[in-house]
Amino acid sequence: MNDGPGARLQALFEGHRLTPTQRRIAHWMVRRAADVPFLSSVELAELAGVSQPSVTRFAVALGFDGYPALRKYLREEAAPGGPEAAAGDGGDEGNEYQKAVRAEIANLRHLADLLADPEPVERAGRLLASSRPLPVLGLRASSPQAGGFAYFAAKVHPDVRLLDEGGSMLIDRIDAAVRAGASVLLCFALPRHPREVVDALAYAKGAGLTTVTVADSAFAPVAAHSDLLLPAAVGTALAFDTACAPMLLGRVLLESMCDGLPDAQARLEEFDARAAARGLFVE
Numbered sequence: 001m002n003d004g005p006g007a008r009l010q011a012l013f014e015g016h017r018l019t020p021t022q023r024r025i026a027h028w029m030v031r032r033a034a035d036v037p038f039l040s041s042v043e044l045a046e047l048a049g050v051s052q053p054s055v056t057r058f059a060v061a062l063g064f065d066g067y068p069a070l071r072k073y074l075r076e077e078a079a080p081g082g083p084e085a086a087a088g089d090g091g092d093e094g095n096e097y098q099k100a101v102r103a104e105i106a107n108l109r110h111l112a113d114l115l116a117d118p119e120p121v122e123r124a125g126r127l128l129a130s131s132r133p134l135p136v137l138g139l140r141a142s143s144p145q146a147g148g149f150a151y152f153a154a155k156v157h158p159d160v161r162l163l164d165e166g167g168s169m170l171i172d173r174i175d176a177a178v179r180a181g182a183s184v185l186l187c188f189a190l191p192r193h194p195r196e197v198v199d200a201l202a203y204a205k206g207a208g209l210t211t212v213t214v215a216d217s218a219f220a221p222v223a224a225h226s227d228l229l230l231p232a233a234v235g236t237a238l239a240f241d242t243a244c245a246p247m248l249l250g251r252v253l254l255e256s257m258c259d260g261l262p263d264a265q266a267r268l269e270e271f272d273a274r275a276a277a278r279g280l281f282v283e
Contacts, residue, residue, distance in 0.1 A: 006033040006110045022058045024048050027219035037074035041067040100237035107233040107245040124212045125256025131184035133159035135177040138188035139166050139197050145188040149250045156264040166196045178207050187213045189222040201225035
């Protein structure tokens, strides 16, 4: 059973209709799951970029008398020893680069906790395997994740279409995929979230595509237009976000998709034979 701190928080939020401000608070609570039980309402408000009364209203929306009651509940649920023990990665020791690496390790541990329940990823893999063609969307910061997935997926899937450029042609390319028989669109959506991605996902759903999204949080702006959202946190300790967990989740999705493609292994062996005949790689 999935029992990591971030997973427990997401379970707490499920079933509640949250406002955009409350979703922002929830998003930051999941990203800082180990620390949240020890933050004041003012500290949480500053972290999420909202007002302190918004934090209080958020706690009430979850069914608590106020933020102190929510924090008491979270402390009782937290692992013994506080945030440092929960992180298990050396705490705040070391220089800024080491801290960034340790924060990313914590993101990977959170992802491992989420994958304790494999059903969402397995369901996503079946959906991706069934779509002919399979459009893969990722713009700006998400483009490398989409490109990496599409590169490897094309080795086992018969028709993968990378959508990594925005502009007026993006909707045309989604339409073309639908006309060709696509049933699913895979989207990588990492911060900062381009409005164009949100609009493209909404259009894809309206066109009848099932949308599977890898995002930095279950409360990301793309959530409303995602039929199946798989969260993987990004690191924020450096000047630019790091995306080790989303990249790894993309590879996990590839593995799951391969399980749904009966000829995946044959395709890989065929590629290896052609690559050897061409001398494609230096061994």
